[in-house]
Amino acid sequence: MDVVTIIKAIILGIVEGLTEFAPVSSTGHMIIVDDMWLKSEEFLTKYVANTFKVVIQLGSILAVVVAFKDRFIGFLGLGKKETHESRLKLTQVIVGLIPAGVFGVLFEDYIDEHLFSTETVLVGLVLGAVFMIIADLFGGKRPTAVTVDQITYKQALGVGLIQCLSLWPGFSRSGSTISGGVLLGMSHRAAADFTFIMAVPIMAGASFLSLLKNWQYFTLEALPFFIVGFISAFVFALLSIRFFLKLINKIKLVPFAIYRIVLALVIYIVYF
Template identity: 75%
Template sequence: MWDLFVAIVLGIVEGLTEFAPVSSTGHMILVDDMLLHSKELFPASVANSFKVVIQLGSILAVLVVFKDRFIDLLGLRRRSGAAASTSKGGRLKLAQVIVGLIPAGIAGVLFEDFIDEYLFSVETVLIGLVLGGILMIVADKFGPRSPSADTVDKISYKQAFGIGLFQCLGMWPGFSRSGSTISGGVLLGMSHRAAADFTFIMAVPIMAGATLISLYKHWADFTPEALPFFIAGFISAFVFALLSIRFFLKLIQKIKLTPFAIYRFVLAALIAVFLYI
């Protein structure tokens, strides 16, 4: 039963932290590598595949929360002539999402091997936690008080591309994809809520693509013995991601980013204490 408990706890950690600007990688290191030690239950490849599977639970949660938005983006909703005309002029377009995905897509192709080989260490995660926190404080301090885009439907192609550039920072472990993109969106003239909405929408194709590729590479790890471990983690990640996304979207407009930045500094200090003292 211990393996199922570990799976559920890690799924909870993934669900609560994947889309909040606090670094799910940092939390996985603190909870798993230092406390639960999932790699002692299964081979390292299985433990790594598990972390990919629970990301699918988080992706499914985003699809549920933003289901109407994705239906509109994909053109699957039938509209009357007047409604369709209004929609074309005043709603987020799929092309804007694609523009936002381009920078990280190119950077991922160019630097994936370098990141996997040199940046996945506790030291780089600590650096990412601190630098990402500083960026979030800068966004709160210097972001415009009257955003040009107070909803995701008002963002421009220039803002979408700019957020895509900031998203590249999230490739550094510990920096946080959502932290970098929300901060970037605020600095580019978006409200905190609009930047968060666009961040979650962009996360789905990026995370889904990376997850499916990883699943294909590690399909042999899905043995009958490991399957309950995967299923328990997937379900807990989905449930808690669903709760945390809804809660975070209400919270971000009220408290902004600075409290999350302070939390990141505390988390970095805890990891450093566990490792070096």
């Protein structure tokens, strides 16, 4: 595999890592960077290119596990014994996962067939931005859950229901869940922490299922491409998560919403 292809793998990994967990829509960025510029399907087969996107997503997921390693160790019952009853529980995470998981299974074929287009992503980008602005205007004033450990089961379920909006490509999983959390009485940081933790099982499950279906595309020729992309996505996702969590309570969601609207305009101008 040539150097140019490896460089493209690094670029795609960077894009995935920087955008997967920020509320800006990784799908929208992939349209610009890959579909409009790099065009991975032109130097790889369609199936290898799609498998690669799953691989780099796993790199981003691993970054969340590393960033919240103590939390996940605690979920497994391997953490320090002094962890108290008021900590976020695995059952709360599961409650948050159920709605989108059920809707995703029920409507997966319909979403894949009808909603994965540039037009629908543009709609998702704009509507998601509007939702984020609404969250900043009407939520987060006096949060009842300042930290992720103060989130209630009711709030977890509410965020899970709102996460169903992210099944529309371009709406953004983190954009919908952070906004929903803020509207439901969480601080921006608590909503962001819960969003990242909740993303791991649902994204990892979907990614591993996809990899099992496409295992035959892990050839010796494609392996360097996958490895470089995975490492690139992991490193930049880890940097992005840590940077984002430090900023979110200060800058909130409106700057990201404005960025999404600008991104939608760029895609519209370039693509149409």
